[in-house]
Every structure is written in structure tokens, then in C-alpha cells.
Amino acid sequence: MKLPVSTEWLLHCATSLAQLETGGTASAAQLAQYFDLPAAYLAKQLQALVKAGVLAATTGPRGGFRLARPASEITLLHIVEAVDGASSPYECREIRKQGRGALPAEECRTPCLIAAKMADAHEAWRRNLAATTLAGIVAELPPSAPPRTRQRLTGAAGATGVSGAAGAAGAS
Numbered sequence: 001m002k003l004p005v006s007t008e009w010l011l012h013c014a015t016s017l018a019q020l021e022t023g024g025t026a027s028a029a030q031l032a033q034y035f036d037l038p039a040a041y042l043a044k045q046l047q048a049l050v051k052a053g054v055l056a057a058t059t060g061p062r063g064g065f066r067l068a069r070p071a072s073e074i075t076l077l078h079i080v081e082a083v084d085g086a087s088s089p090y091e092c093r094e095i096r097k098q099g100r101g102a103l104p105a106e107e108c109r110t111p112c113l114i115a116a117k118m119a120d121a122h123e124a125w126r127r128n129l130a131a132t133t134l135a136g137i138v139a140e141l142p143p144s145a146p147p148r149t150r151q152r153l154t155g156a157a158g159a160t161g162v163s164g165a166a167g168a169a170g171a172s
Helices: 005-018 028-035 039-051 076-084 113-130 133-142 145-154
Strands: 053-060 064-068
Touching: 005 028, 005 039, 005 064, 005 076, 005 133, 028 039, 028 064, 028 145, 039 053, 039 064, 039 076, 076 113
Parallel strands: none
Antiparallel strands: 053 064
């Protein structure tokens, strides 16, 4: 399975926002500069996370993007589905019924075994993403990472709390 590059961008942006102080924001321009990404395109992609309720956007001098709920409540699956949807990347077209190798109809009464295995793999992937929260990701970062991210992303130094992740280190 290959996901669009924007999925990587949004996973990293959301993880960076999870490292800010509670209520802290970063603009699309700050995030784009932080990761050396095209700001206009990133801003459009971030809106998908706002629409999905993962991020909240505010305007004004201290405006920007922030997590819409605690990092312990946002999973990687929420982010991936906001950008890429929930459908399986595999679509069985029943080629087992075509061509010289076509199976008789009576052998095709049950779902295609390959389609079933691909569906199992997709569900395992979804379960893993659903079990991984932003708080869990942040908890696994080196202790120096969140303060460095805050400083380099927004210029803010200070406390080491993780946005919405207090007490949620084990929520991965």
C-alpha cells in the first residue's frame, strides 16, 4: 500500500502540534517552514484535519492550528482516514472467473480467498493505527524532542508538558 506524501506531512504536523503546550498553535506557514514543505498546499491539507475534527483552526495574531481534542484521543487512523478515506486499497475484481483459467461458478460461491486475506491485512493495519495515539507517539520521543519542537516551531521555550497528553503516556 502506498499512501500519498501528504499523509506523511499531516502525521508529522499533528505529532508536532501534540508537542506544544496545551492550547498552543502553529500556523500553516510555521509548519511548512519547520518541515520545508510548500505552505499553500500544506494549508489545504491541514483543512482536511480540521474538517475531520482532529485539528481546530483559529484566526488572529495568535491563530493557527491546534489539536481539537487531547492527544490521547487522536489516533493515527483518525489522521490517515481524514486524508485518505477508510476504503481498502485492494479491490477484488473476481478475475478468478475470467479468461482461460476461469473457475466454474460453483467454485466461486464463497468470497475470493485472496480478497479475504487482503481484507484481513487491511483490518490489521487499521487496528494498529487505531491503537496508536499521538500521545503514545510523543511519549516515545526522546525527552529533549518536545521542548526542541516547541522552540523551533513556534519560538516558545518553557514547560515540558505535552498538549492534551498529561497522564496519557500509556495510551499508545
